[in-house]
Amino acid sequence: MVTVAFLVLVAIAAGVLSGVVGTGSSLLLLPALVWLYGPRVAVPVMGIASVMGNVGRVIAWWRRIVWRPVLAYALPGVPAAVLGAHALLTIRPALVDGALAAFFVAMIAFRRSRRVSRWRFTTGHMVAAGAVVGFLTGMVFSTGPLSVPVFTAYGLSGGAFLGTEAASSLLLYAGKLATFGTAGALTEGVLVRGLAIGGALMCGSIVARHLVERIGSHTYELLIDGVLAVGAATMILAIVR
Numbered sequence: 001m002v003t004v005a006f007l008v009l010v011a012i013a014a015g016v017l018s019g020v021v022g023t024g025s026s027l028l029l030l031p032a033l034v035w036l037y038g039p040r041v042a043v044p045v046m047g048i049a050s051v052m053g054n055v056g057r058v059i060a061w062w063r064r065i066v067w068r069p070v071l072a073y074a075l076p077g078v079p080a081a082v083l084g085a086h087a088l089l090t091i092r093p094a095l096v097d098g099a100l101a102a103f104f105v106a107m108i109a110f111r112r113s114r115r116v117s118r119w120r121f122t123t124g125h126m127v128a129a130g131a132v133v134g135f136l137t138g139m140v141f142s143t144g145p146l147s148v149p150v151f152t153a154y155g156l157s158g159g160a161f162l163g164t165e166a167a168s169s170l171l172l173y174a175g176k177l178a179t180f181g182t183a184g185a186l187t188e189g190v191l192v193r194g195l196a197i198g199g200a201l202m203c204g205s206i207v208a209r210h211l212v213e214r215i216g217s218h219t220y221e222l223l224i225d226g227v228l229a230v231g232a233a234t235m236i237l238a239i240v241r
Helices: 002-021 025-037 039-060 067-088 093-112 123-140 144-153 158-182 188-214 217-240
Strands: none
Touching: 002 025, 002 039, 002 188, 025 039, 025 188, 039 158, 039 188, 067 123, 067 158, 093 217, 123 144, 123 158, 144 158
16 A cells, blocks of 8 residues: 555656656656566556546647547557557566666657657658557557647647647547557556546646746756656666566
């Protein structure tokens, strides 16, 4: 119970972070979950929590959601996430840790690329991006830093970006969660932990709405890179422990 209580407190902070910058909850929570329970338990728990966290952001920004990119992104993204989840369930835990660490580090360099800031996406681009990010979501889960430039390149910002990205991610994570369910990975312990952490994420996401307009772009960039670096370091420690 002490461990769950600690994770709930971390989840509230993670919910506020993701509610402000559009990503970061799984990057903050997943390393702690992997450290405590191992990737085979941590990823399904985070799946439940992320679904609930995105529900919180959808509720907070419901009136600002742009549904056209949601559908374009999620239609190929959901089956791609299912394929990625099946791949995740068949590989060794150490490989999962290594993939997560490498992915987090790569995302720091990717986001700093000047080309990313000049991207302008159409609906067709969203379809392609949904397929790629969906598969990665199934495999490594923490793809928020990749979906952020995708949706901002479509021309979204502020509440419209936060709500639209959350609605799209919600559908992808739901597909992955369904895969875990059919594979028998959603045990009673996983469900209890996931619901507790997910409820805290929801609360943090809703509270964060009041902070969105107060954060500067420089702080936003530092927050994302910070959680990526922490996530990578924790995954490396999990491999060598």
